[in-house]
Amino acid sequence: MKIKEKDGTIVDVFAIYWLENETLFLGLPKNYGGLLAYKSRNVQVIDSTLYGTFKYFSTHIKGIYHWALIKEALLDDIIERDEVAYNRFLEILKAEGQVNPDFY
Incomplete structure (x- = not known):
């Protein structure tokens, strides 16, 4: 899934969740180091x-x-921009072909 921010930036989405009647996406923007919530x-x-x-x-x-966020218990750490969790998630995404090999 891909979303576009108002500035034109395209972000890959790896979770959709609902909180207080609002739909939110967890995207993986470049140069952020974790998942970011988007309304x-x-x-x-x-x-x-x-x-x-x-x-x-x-x-x-x-x-x-995404399965790895739950099965490998990466979700909370990635949201908090933990470098170890982020690198593990990127390793999985690259192996699955979900992001380019040069994504960081």
């Missing part, structure tokens, strides 16, 4: 297909997440 009303969906394996996960926040 659906503030971006344009330019490719609505979720590529790869995604899992429904429910705690107090229900959503659909």
